[in-house]
Amino acid sequence: MNQPKFERARSPEAKLIRETAILQAAERLATEHGVRAVTLTDIASAVGMHKSAMLRYFETREEIFLRLAADGWREWSQDVRDRLCPPAGKGAADTETGPAAVADVLARTLTARPLFCDLLAHTPLNLERGVSLDAVRIFKTLALTEAAAVGSALCAVLPLTPAQAGNAVATATGMAGALWQMAAPGTELRRFYEDTPELAHAVVDVAPRLADILTAVLRGYSTGNAA
């Protein structure tokens, strides 16, 4: 019997609902077990449909995660900008200022999003393959736009050139991915890291370490440019 287990998605709205259901399932599984460990079969059984049916919503597995990465960029960018330059209504007169405070915002907002860090670590190497160039173009344009928005926010609170701000954002996201890789490389491997004293700090201290590096970058740029 090839009867569908549940109602078919016929209307555009129903399709959208199913699409978001797939994305949410992928997000939950990837958060729990890491992007790398999540297979199409896992997502499919979590959603309740067959994996071959899922691939008519997303042309490939990588595209699912590329979509999640795009969402991650949007949310992170918004979060950073809200914290650096609170919108008018917000009562925060204490806009974060100074390299250390700004670095702290970047580090905190990133480490608070382990899935986003995971996706950042995977992005060009693993996610941008087996996907149509169109999909890559859309994603890259979005990521670049969001990164530029964060860069503008940095320029607004620190004496940076746009290029320097761009490099700072690249450092933040790049190092977040790189440090995350050491922090969460699978359960048994992570236990190994934790059990090895000289490596334990890498697993535990990601946020302060990232903040420290970003502080140095921002301070190095700012002192050169400031009056």
Add this chain to the structure above:
Amino acid sequence: MNQPKFERARSPEAKLIRETAILQAAERLATEHGVRAVTLTDIASAVGMHKSAMLRYFETREEIFLRLAADGWREWSQDVRDRLCPPAGKGAADTETGPAAVADVLARTLTARPLFCDLLAHTPLNLERGVSLDAVRIFKTLALTEAAAVGSALCAVLPLTPAQAGNAVATATGMAGALWQMAAPGTELRRFYEDTPELAHAVVDVAPRLADILTAVLRGYSTGNAA
């Protein structure tokens, strides 16, 4: 006929020769096509033996690349130290000094090793899986030792604390991997990057960009500590 195509490696010396042949083949292929694209079958046919026979020299595919990564760490570390603190006999009275010069050394030595950058990008996420914990321990200990050696060299030429030097090394290797990913993500994808004006600089300008970031990091650390 299951006759071996070539002489069997019986003596320990012969085994060692074959092992290095495998490593060299993997190195050449990975340099040409990228680590990710190289399969066991590729390496095997390059060496001239069957892939199942190769797996008696290395317990798994990842272990081959983990070995190459270890070699990369050794060579890079040695190169950096030689340039920062030339050994006694070397006539270089001009030991590189100042954040910008040191950053330039780090950036140049890394970008001159695209395969090492590739391996750095893969390391914890992809290479440290499917390998015995013993192999990971050996590799991590070696990488950590070499990184510490580079950190010591940095401390010798710049006013840094050991922790700051360690973060600087982590930034150098982490960002080298992250930037490399964008620069060389497969031929057709790379052409896409090059054809997209707003992305082209990321593909082309890896070395100066990395040098700029590292200069900021070192300057940010140094100015805080210097007299």
Add this chain to the structure above:
DNA sequence: ATGCTAGCGCAACCGGGTTGCACTATTAAC
């Protein structure tokens, strides 16, 4: 000369991603 050992190739297996196809529920047309 005759076992024994150990390196090798082959073929099978496994698991993940992808594709082709049959099935049916809805909808549209007559």
Add this chain to the structure above:
DNA sequence: GTTAATAGTGCAACCCGGTTGCGCTAGCAT
């Protein structure tokens, strides 16, 4: 009201890379 077209789904097969089990044989040792 019946019938034909459409479209979403499940199943099974396929592909391909990594891994494993097994038989074969070259070379050493007895």
